[in-house]
Amino acid sequence: xxxxxxxxxxxxxxxxxxxxxxxxxxxxxxxxxxxxxxxxxxxxxxxxxxxxxxxxxxxxxxxxxxxxxxxxxxxxxxxxxxxxxxxxxxxxxxxxxxxxxxxxxxxxxxxxxxxxxxxxxxxxxxxxxxxxxxxxxxxxxxxxxxxxxxxxxxxxxxxxxxxxxxxxxxxxxxxxxxxxxxxxxxxxxxxxxxxxxxxxxxxxxxxxxxxxxxxxxxxxxxxxxxxxxxxxxxxxxxxxxxxxxxxxxxxxxxxxxxxxxxxxxxxxxxxxxxxxxxxxxxxxxxxxxxxxxxxxxxxxxxxxxxxxxxxxxxxxxxxxxxxxxxxxxxxxxxxxxxxxxxxxxxxxxxxxxxxxxxxxxxxxxxxxxxxxxxxxxxxxxxxxxxxxxxxxxxxxxxxxxxxxxxxxxxxxxxxxxxxxxxxxxxxxxxxxxxxxxxxxxxxxxxxxxxxxxxxxxxxxxxx
Amino acid sequence: xxxxxxxxxxxxxxxxxxxxxxxxxxxxxxxxxxxxxxxxxxxxxxxxxxxxxxxxxxxxxxxxxxxxxxxxxxxxxxxxxxxxxxxxxxxxxxxxxxxxxxxxxxxxxxxxxxxxxxxxxxxxxxxxxxxxxxxxxxxxxxxxxxxxxxxxxxxxxxxxxxxxxxxxxxxxxxxxxxxxxxxxxxxxxxxxxxxxxxxxxxxxxxxxxxxxxxxxxxxxxxxxxxxxxxxxxxxxxxxxxxxxxxxxxxxxxxxxxxxxxxxxxxxxxxxxxxxxxxxxxxxxxxxxxxxxxxxxxxxxxxxxxxxxxxxxxxxxxxxxxxxxxxxxxxxxxxxxxxxxxxxxxxxxxxxxxxxxxxxxxxxxxxxxxxxxxxxxxxxxxxxxxxxxxxxxxxxxxxxxxxxxxxxxxxxxxxxxxxxxxxxxxxxxxxxxxxxxxxxxxxxxxxxxxxxxxxxxxxxxxxx
Numbered sequence: 004x005x006x007x008x009x010x011x012x013x014x015x016x017x018x019x020x021x022x023x024x025x026x027x028x029x030x031x032x033x034x035x036x037x038x039x040x041x042x043x044x045x046x047x048x049x050x051x052x053x054x055x056x057x058x059x060x061x062x063x064x065x066x067x068x069x070x071x072x073x074x075x076x077x078x079x080x081x082x083x084x085x086x087x088x089x090x091x092x093x094x095x096x097x098x099x100x101x102x103x104x105x106x107x108x109x110x111x112x113x114x115x116x117x118x119x120x121x122x123x124x125x126x127x128x129x130x131x132x133x134x135x136x137x138x139x140x141x142x143x144x145x146x147x148x149x150x151x152x153x154x155x156x157x158x159x160x161x162x163x164x165x166x167x168x169x170x171x172x173x174x175x176x177x178x179x180x181x182x183x184x185x186x187x188x189x190x191x192x193x194x195x196x197x198x199x200x201x202x203x204x205x206x207x208x209x210x211x212x213x214x215x216x217x218x219x220x221x222x223x224x225x226x227x228x229x230x231x232x233x234x235x236x237x238x239x240x241x242x243x244x245x246x247x248x249x250x251x252x253x254x255x256x257x258x259x260x261x262x263x264x265x266x267x268x269x270x271x272x273x274x275x276x277x278x279x280x281x282x283x284x285x286x287x288x289x290x291x292x293x294x295x296x297x298x299x300x301x302x303x304x305x306x307x308x309x310x311x312x313x314x315x316x317x318x319x320x321x322x323x324x325x326x327x328x329x330x331x332x333x334x335x336x337x338x339x340x341x342x343x344x345x346x347x348x349x350x351x352x353x354x355x356x357x358x359x360x361x362x363x364x365x366x367x368x369x370x371x372x373x374x375x376x377x378x379x380x381x382x383x384x385x386x387x388x389x390x391x392x393x394x395x396x397x398x399x400x401x402x403x404x405x406x407x408x409x410x411x412x413x414x415x416x417x418x419x420x421x422x423x424x425x426x427x428x429x430x431x432x433x434x435x436x437x438x439x440x441x442x443x444x445x446x447x448x449x450x451x452x453x454x455x456x457x458x459x460x461x462x463x464x465x466x
Numbered sequence: 467x468x469x470x471x472x473x474x475x476x477x478x479x480x481x482x483x484x485x486x487x488x489x490x491x492x493x494x495x496x497x498x499x500x501x502x503x504x505x506x507x508x509x510x511x512x513x514x515x516x517x518x519x520x521x522x523x524x525x526x527x528x529x530x531x532x533x534x535x536x537x538x539x540x541x542x543x544x545x546x547x548x549x550x551x552x553x554x555x556x557x558x559x560x561x562x563x564x565x566x567x568x569x570x571x572x573x574x575x576x577x578x579x580x581x582x583x584x585x586x587x588x589x590x591x592x593x594x595x596x597x598x599x600x601x602x603x604x605x606x607x608x609x610x611x612x613x614x615x616x617x618x619x620x621x622x623x624x625x626x627x628x629x630x631x632x633x634x635x636x637x638x639x640x641x642x643x644x645x646x647x648x649x650x651x652x653x654x655x656x657x658x659x660x661x662x663x664x665x666x667x668x669x670x671x672x673x674x675x676x677x678x679x680x681x682x683x684x685x686x687x688x689x690x691x692x693x694x695x696x697x698x699x700x701x702x703x704x705x706x707x708x709x710x711x712x713x714x715x716x717x718x719x720x721x722x723x724x725x726x727x728x729x730x731x732x733x734x735x736x737x738x739x740x741x742x743x744x745x746x747x748x749x750x751x752x753x754x755x756x757x758x759x760x761x762x763x764x765x766x767x768x769x770x771x772x773x774x775x776x777x778x779x780x781x782x783x784x785x786x787x788x789x790x791x792x793x794x795x796x797x798x799x800x801x802x803x804x805x806x807x808x809x810x811x812x813x814x815x816x817x818x819x820x821x822x823x824x825x826x827x828x829x830x831x832x833x834x835x836x837x838x839x840x841x842x843x844x845x846x847x848x849x850x851x852x853x854x855x856x857x858x859x860x861x862x863x864x865x866x867x868x869x870x871x872x873x874x875x876x877x878x879x880x881x882x883x884x885x886x887x888x889x890x891x892x893x894x895x896x897x898x899x900x901x902x903x904x905x906x907x908x909x910x911x912x913x914x915x916x917x918x919x920x921x922x923x924x925x926x927x928x929x
Contacts (some may be wrong), residue, residue: 111710165654190845192879193885194882195895203660249682379654382654417655437647
């Protein structure tokens with residue numbers, strides 16, 4: 004370790020209140036070197052568990068002075084390696100900044116610290132009859148700070164939009180230690196550049212968020228859930244288009260392809276009609292129970308022409324849970340067939356869903372690999388899972404992933420619909436956006452972080 | 467005129483196809499010196515009416531080389547002076563780039579050039595059974611390019627959101643002449659920084675947009691409209707809160723205060739119940755006629771406790787038009803009482819609507835001026851109109867405006883909910899955002915526009 008590092012650590016030790024700094028203890032640091040990607044373990048040199056904005060400010064000020072990398076860390080549930088300390092330095096965790104500061108039913112607004120777990124916020128606002136829609140799969144563990152960093156989505160994004168649509172304002176500390184406040188408590192506002200939107204999805208490379216003001220909705224009082232089988236993905240995709248073209252926007256429209264279905268069938272044999280090669284999980288919601296039920300029946304009618312067998316509509320909460328278990332245990336079931344998988348999260352224009360699924364399958368087949376595709380069909384956000392059995396297959400898997408990302412871009416889509424670029428996809432950003440646009444973004448990064456100390460090596464390919 | 471200017475003009479004359487450049491003819495240039503603000507006439511030194519992206523590129527390249535200001539111009543319907551050539555130079559008009567390039571019902575996407583008039587786009591997508599929600603009052607004349615520059619809203623923003631929520635991607639030319647493409651055709655996508663959101667609302671100071679890809683929705687097939695009178699703004703604001711708290715999100719909730727009502731009463735005497743001091747115009751929409759009607763009845767029930775007299779629900783298109791005329795002729799009716807008015811567009815948290823209206827009135831009263839407030843109550847975006855009779859009153863009017871903007875910021879809101887900062891409010895930006903945040907934005911501007919040639923003097927206070 005360099006002299007600057009030792010001095011920086013000593014300064015942090017002196018300036019931070021007791022209990023904030025973790026250093027020197029490898030066992031304590033190691034968990035901070037992992038996230039939900041499979042990119043390996045990159046333990047930081049030290050961890051600071053900030054308890055307030057002042058702690059964050061001190062860390063960034065000291066790190067700036069000594070040119071030490073700082074990596075913001077939340078629940079470490081990210082899938083693209085965004086919180087890995089690939090250049091060492093300080094992992095700045097906001098997990099202890101977990102207070103819900105305010106829930107206002109009058110203004111339909113909540114103010115929270117970044118370490119609040121998403122499910123905790125949702126439960127709290129629901130007590131007030133309110134609703135915070137974004138629902139990434141990790142909602143029981145992920146934090147709002149991470150959601151803001153990644154612009155998290157989830158199934159309900161189809162009807163309700165992603166995190167960016169709900170963030171009204173932020174407090175954040177720049178890498179220089181300067182505190183900024185963006186946005187406003189009003190729903191509308193166009194003064195100056197939209198720095199709030201620029202920070203949302205910036206993957207912890209521009210600033211460390213210390214407070215988030217989100218917009219809330221009244222909670223829809225009723226939800227209806229249905230499961231529909233189809234002969235193949237094409238038929239399911241046709242059904243999705245027909246539903247949306249009729250102006251019915253369900254709160255989710257989740258697709259599972261034949262490989263996914265085969266995995267599910269292992270634990271639920273005989274559950275789906277013979278010849279089924281795709282599933283759609285549909286939910287509608289609203290305040291009038293009858294209307295919500297009418298709407299799901301309308302969806303069932305619209306998809307009937309393409310469906311295989313009966314549309315299964317949940318009659319009660321137990322049946323709803325049962326339907327969702329099909330989706331929830333999908334990952335586990337896939338691993339029972341192939342112990343390893345690499346999950347991509349491309350997004351394509353809606354009309355390209357069948358072609359994207361077919362291309363992913365063909366890419367896998369060409370390399371001797373099975374690919375299971377499932378995801379948020381309503382908005383074209385597909386999780387293509389490349390399945391494999393041993394680490395030795397990894398080079399082929401990486402080839403498949405690269406080809407899948409290329410296909411998504413060729414179809415007018417993106418390499419990442421909701422997981423972020425992080426470390427995992429930084430070498431593919433130019434493929435989607437071109438060298439010039441990436442260069443422009445590097446220059447924007449330098450405005451916020453002139454010394455390049457904040458989450459270095461992320462998003463952009465190594466120069 | 468400087469030598470550089472003459473050389474730049476000569477180069478433009480040589481490089482642009484015939485008919486693009488207007489110079490030397492004061493009468494032809496003068497209309498390009500005006501917009502819908504009352505800030506005066508600032509004719510540019512020359513106008514280029516671009517017909518394609520290459521024209522735009524040439525202008526910016528030449529202007530960069532000779533350090534000549536370039537001001538992007540659309541329909542000149544802006545209210546904050548954003549398109550005024552306050553430092554002379556070239557007005558770059560995109561009014562002739564007015565082709566609708568594509569409407570895709572399959573992907574729910576349209577691609578258009580910036581000069582397309584909003585109403586034209588809306589009519590075109592409606593032919594396909596589709597819907598583009600943003601609806602600023604100027605929709606018959608304003609262009610999509612201007613809507614993107616200002617992040618335009620309108621009454622329907624309550625349910626459907628503002629322009630930013632509909633822009634999926636952009637093509638644009640940087641002041642350096644470099645062409646960039648942001649975003650993607652897929653609904654979702656989180657690769658890199660959200661440059662699309664950064665450009666939307668940047669008021670023509672970062673880049674000139676040459677193509678816009680917007681998200682569309684299926685067109686709601688039915689609309690119901692109602693007009694409700696209240697004793698005062700407090701009662702109307704209570705009604706707004708009660709409606710929203712019940713999870714009913716109408717597509718608009720427009721408020722008019724007592725001064726507005728008095729103006730309307732001049733041309734529609736006896737129309738409103740005695741003692742009425744505020745009006746709400748409510749609309750619900752959807753695909754099921756019965757549901758839409760049920761919803762407006764539900765709204766009527768919810769507001770009944772606070773309302774004065776009967777809720778007037780339109781039974782047919784003629785009655786709908788009649789109700790909207792109340793709102794549409796408001797501005798004309800106000801001018802019949804006081805020939806001059808200055809219209810602000812603050813936005814405040816919903817709970818602060820009564821206080822904002824009361825403060826605006828008190829500020830006016832203290833200066834001997836009437837203030838009429840109306841606007842989009844559902845999202846707290848209020849148009850406070852300071853009314854006056856002669857230009858001699860202007861200093862007092864400016865004092866009133868400054869106090870109104872300060873009040874909005876004090877109440878947790880913003881100086882501009884949808885009109886933009888432009889020239890009109892540049893001296894108030896720091897009041898809302900502080901010196902540091904404004905300095906940060908100047909540095910971001912310099913990344914896009916290192917020479918400071920694009921729309922100079924806008925948004926930021928003079929240094």
